Amino acid sequence: MFTDRVKIEVRAGKGGDGAVSFRREKYIPKGGPNGGDGGKGGDILFKAERRIGTLIELYFHPHQRATNGENGQGSNKTGKEGEDLIIKVPIGTIVTDAVSGLVLADLVIEDQIVNIARGGQGGKGNYRFKSSVRRRPRFAQKGEPGEEKKLVLTLKIIADVGLVGYPNVGKSTLLSRISSAKPKIANYPFTTISPNLGVVKVGDVKSFIVADIPGLIEGAHRGLGLGDKFLKHIERTKIILHIIDASKLIKDNPLADLKVIQNELKNFSEELVKKPTLIALNKCDFFHSLEEIEDFKRIFKEKGFNNLYCISALTGMGLKELIYGLSSMVDDIVNNEDVEIFKDESKKEILHQFEPKFRITKKDNIYEISGKEIEKISVMTNFNNEEATEYFQKIIKKIGLEKALIKEGIQEGDLVKIKEKSFYFFH
Numbered sequence: 001m002f003t004d005r006v007k008i009e010v011r012a013g014k015g016g017d018g019a020v021s022f023r024r025e026k027y028i029p030k031g032g033p034n035g036g037d038g039g040k041g042g043d044i045l046f047k048a049e050r051r052i053g054t055l056i057e058l059y060f061h062p063h064q065r066a067t068n069g070e071n072g073q074g075s076n077k078t079g080k081e082g083e084d085l086i087i088k089v090p091i092g093t094i095v096t097d098a099v100s101g102l103v104l105a106d107l108v109i110e111d112q113i114v115n116i117a118r119g120g121q122g123g124k125g126n127y128r129f130k131s132s133v134r135r136r137p138r139f140a141q142k143g144e145p146g147e148e149k150k151l152v153l154t155l156k157i158i159a160d161v162g163l164v165g166y167p168n169v170g171k172s173t174l175l176s177r178i179s180s181a182k183p184k185i186a187n188y189p190f191t192t193i194s195p196n197l198g199v200v201k202v203g204d205v206k207s208f209i210v211a212d213i214p215g216l217i218e219g220a221h222r223g224l225g226l227g228d229k230f231l232k233h234i235e236r237t238k239i240i241l242h243i244i245d246a247s248k249l250i251k252d253n254p255l256a257d258l259k260v261i262q263n264e265l266k267n268f269s270e271e272l273v274k275k276p277t278l279i280a281l282n283k284c285d286f287f288h289s290l291e292e293i294e295d296f297k298r299i300f301k302e303k304g305f306n307n308l309y310c311i312s313a314l315t316g317m318g319l320k321e322l323i324y325g326l327s328s329m330v331d332d333i334v335n336n337e338d339v340e341i342f343k344d345e346s347k348k349e350i351l352h353q354f355e356p357k358f359r360i361t362k363k364d365n366i367y368e369i370s371g372k373e374i375e376k377i378s379v380m381t382n383f384n385n386e387e388a389t390e391y392f393q394k395i396i397k398k399i400g401l402e403k404a405l406i407k408e409g410i411q412e413g414d415l416v417k418i419k420e421k422s423f424y425f426f427h
Contacts, residue, residue, distance in 0.1 A: 003056040003059045003155075004157075004232075004233070005055070005152070005153065005154050005155070006062065006362070007062065007113030007150070007151070007153075007366050008058050008062040008063070008064060008087070008151050008153065009062060009063050009064070009149070009151070009333050010064045010065075010085075010087075010116060011063075011064070011066070011117070011147075011148045011149075012041055012042060012066045012118055012120065012146030012148075013040075013041025013065075013066040013067050013069060013120065013146045013326075014041045014044035014082075014143050014144070014145050014146050014253075014389065015037045015038050015041045015120035015123060015143030015144045016039045016068065016071040016079035016080075016082075016122045016123065017072065017122075017141070017142050017143050018035060018036070018038050018068035018072045018122070018123035018124045018125035018126065018128070018142075018143075019035035019036050019037075019071060019073050019074060019125045019126070019140055021033065021073070021125070021126065022034065022035075022123070023032050032130065032135070032138055033125075033126040033136060034074055034076050034127050035072055035073075035074060035076075035126040035127050036075070036076045036079065037075070037078045037123065037124050037128065038069050038071050038072045038079045038080045038122030038123045038124075038125075038143045039069030039070045039071075039072075039073045039078060039082065039122050040082065040084045040119050040120070040122050041068050041081075041121075041122075041144075042066030042069075042081070042082035042083045042084045042085055042118050043117065043119045043147075044064065044066050044088075044115070044320075045084055045086045045087065045113055045114065045115055045116065046083050046087050046105060046116055046173065047086050047088050047089070047107075047111065047112070047113045048091045048092075048108070048109060048110060048112045048113075049090070050090075050110050052090045053090055053197070054090065055089065055090065055093070055153055058087070058089075058153060061301040064085060064087055065262040066082055066083065066085040066104065067083045067085075068082050068083045068143070069081050069119065070082075071141060071143075072122070072281035073134060076125070076127055078122070079122060080346050081119075081145065082119055083360045089107060089112055089153065090418075091107060092107070092108060092157055092158040093154070093155050093157055093158045094106050094107075094153070094155075094156065095114070095151055095152075096153075096154065097149060097151065097152075097338075098150035098163040099149075099150055100154045101258070104116055104407070108158060109323065116149065117149050118147050119146045119147075120144030120147075121380075122144075122146040123140055123143045123380055124140060124141045125137065125140050126140045128140075129391065132219065133231070137383045137387060138385070138387050139382060139387040139388035139391065140392055141381070141382075142179075142232040142380050142382055144376060144379060145379060148423045151170070154232070154258075156233055156235055157188050157230050157233040158209035158211040159233075159236065159238075159393065160210065160235050160238050160239065160326075160330045161200075161211045161237060161238070161240075161241050161326055161330070162213055162239070162240050163175065163210060163211065163213060163240045163244035163292050164233045164242055164243070165239055165242055165245075165261060166257055166260075166261070167214075167244065168245075168315075170245065170313045171212045171213075172196065172212055172256075173313040174212075174243065174282065174311070174313040174392070175196060175198045175210060177316065177319060178200050178322075178323055179199055179200045179201075180198065184227045185195055186362060187302035194342070195212060196211070196212040196213070197210070197211055197212075198210050198212070200326070200327075202323060202324065202327040206327065206331075206332045208327060210319070211233060211234075213231075214233060214339065231269075234272055235269060235272065237275070238276070238330060238334075239277070239326065239329055239330065239333070240272070240275050240278075241279075241280055241326065242279045243280050244279065244281050244282065245283055246282060246283045246286055246287065247283045247286040249281070249296060254300070255268065255273070255299075255300070255305075256301055258279065258305075272340030276329060276333065277307065277322060278304075278307040278322075278325065278326065278329065279300065279307060279309070280308075280309045280311050281293075281296065281308065281310045282311055282313055283312060283314070284311060284312050284318065285314065285315050285317055293310050307325070309321060309322045309325060309331075317339075317386065336413075347371075351354070357401075357402055358373070358376060359371055360405065361405070362408060363413065365414045366415045366416075366417060367405060367414060367415070367416045367417070367425075369401065369416060371416075373418050374396075374401065374418060375418060376397055377392065378392070378418040378419060378421050379421075402427075405425065406427070410427060412423070412425060412426050
């Protein structure tokens with residue numbers, strides 16, 4: 001089963017809770033705090049691997065979870081960090097946020113790794129809250145939840161040459177003759193229902209990859225036939241090789257089939273018709289004389305199609321010339337194309353963008369507080385602990401939230417909400 005688009009949900013690991021602990025040693029009746037920090041939760045990483053050719057594994061396992069960090073312990077022992085979850089996907093996979101539509105990663109290089117969801121920070125143990133005025137803190141932070149995301153993964157096959165054409169023109173037969181691929185071959189349309197890849201060897205050293213795209217028909221870009229589901233795979237190819245059934249050519253209009261396929265490519269994406277193009281007239285063994293072949297060659301050249309090969313995938317006629325022609329064109333493109341260098345985004349210099357510590361939104365007598373920093377402090381506070389709650393109140397005073405609420409007109413008894421947490425305001 002070939003799967004090139006899946007929806008999944010990922011959740012990075014939660015950070016471990018900080019520990020509340022005190023020294024218990026002989027002859028030391030009042031030992032100080034020694035609760036350790038919780039461990040960081042595991043991240044969700046995506047890795048591109050060449051040996052994987054489909055997203056089928058994620059189709060059957062759409063919920064992916066990294067492990068949580070362990071809780072801190074006494075004697076200032078930090079909890080163990082959660083293990084990162086590495087999700088292996090085919091080269092050419094695009095990772096998109098299902099909610100915002102933002103492209104998070106485009107994995108086009110073998111072994112490329114991208115961090116998609118970060119694990120939560122471990123909570124601080126009570127040792128961290130010791131001070132000259134708080135000598136025996138009896139509270140610790142809870143671990144931060146890991147990031148959760150809904151994702152859409154789309155696979156666009158990366159190949160050097162893409163074979164396109166009407167159904168049953170011989171694309172699969174050609175792929176089986178010039179590579180070791182074994183696609184399904186039969187004498188009826190739409191025998192190919194998913195893209196097939198084959199490696200074509202040129203001599204002892206060189207090689208290139210060919211993708212056989214399911215047959216296109218007129219109206220494919222609107223959903224007719226099967227080709228519309230796989231047109232996106234042609235976007236990644238360097239060269240498009242049009243396969244035309246020479247046995248069905250009409251002398252009055254031999255370019256009819258070619259124009260239909262080109263129109264479908266154009267309607268799907270303008271970029272497809274700009275790609276380097278070759279034409280292979282397959283089943284040329286059908287012709288009775290070389291004069292017929294030359295006539296058609298001349299007509300195509302008059303219309304500007306000079307890269308034309310007459311072949312027979314069945315008998316092997318012209319295949320050697322086609323292989324070397326494709327290889328030469330691939331080499332020219334590779335030598336002239338700009339290679340995109342992927343850099344570690346974490347090391348890239350980023351201009352600082354100011355983000356307020358909090359935002360206040362008033363709805364009737366309810367004051368909703370939002371902001372990355374205040375939400376993080378809230379979710380890591382244990383409100384069942386009186387000391388932890390007092391510490392939280394000191395923080396909101398320190399960052400100016402209390403003054404801002406009073407300025408907004410809050411009255412005692414009004415409700416304050418920070419994500420899922422609700423409080424009544426008392427000054």
